[in-house]
Amino acid sequence: MLRFLADENLNNQIVRGLLRQRPEIDIVRVQDVGLSNTDDRVVLEWAAQQSRIVLTHDVETMTRYAYERIQAGLTMPGVFEISRNVSVGRAIEELLLLAEGSFEGEWEGQVQYLPLR
Numbered sequence: 001m002l003r004f005l006a007d008e009n010l011n012n013q014i015v016r017g018l019l020r021q022r023p024e025i026d027i028v029r030v031q032d033v034g035l036s037n038t039d040d041r042v043v044l045e046w047a048a049q050q051s052r053i054v055l056t057h058d059v060e061t062m063t064r065y066a067y068e069r070i071q072a073g074l075t076m077p078g079v080f081e082i083s084r085n086v087s088v089g090r091a092i093e094e095l096l097l098l099a100e101g102s103f104e105g106e107w108e109g110q111v112q113y114l115p116l117r
Helices: 012-021 040-050 061-071 088-101
Strands: 003-006 026-029 053-056 079-082 111-114
Touching (some): 003 012, 003 040, 012 026, 012 088, 053 061, 061 111, 088 111
Parallel strands (some): 003 026, 003 053, 053 079, 079 111
């Protein structure tokens, strides 16, 4: 199963919903690991060191820095940018599908925009 890092700006209802439906899901929040108010580059580096895909609503800076890491040849386990227009239920549904149906390393070096459909 995939490992996630929820960015500071990610709707916490999504995190709670994921854990309610699948308590075993491996997700931590930026706030839980001492990275609150930290530059996105540092968050991406931490996620890379921990092999965690970043979940974010931040299409501006987080995705830009993710692409910079890819361009520089640095490890980047993946970023899932979740549209703020998507319902919490649909975001949870898609993330569970991705978590359970993906192979480890499948999203390496990729930025994906949800919803996928």
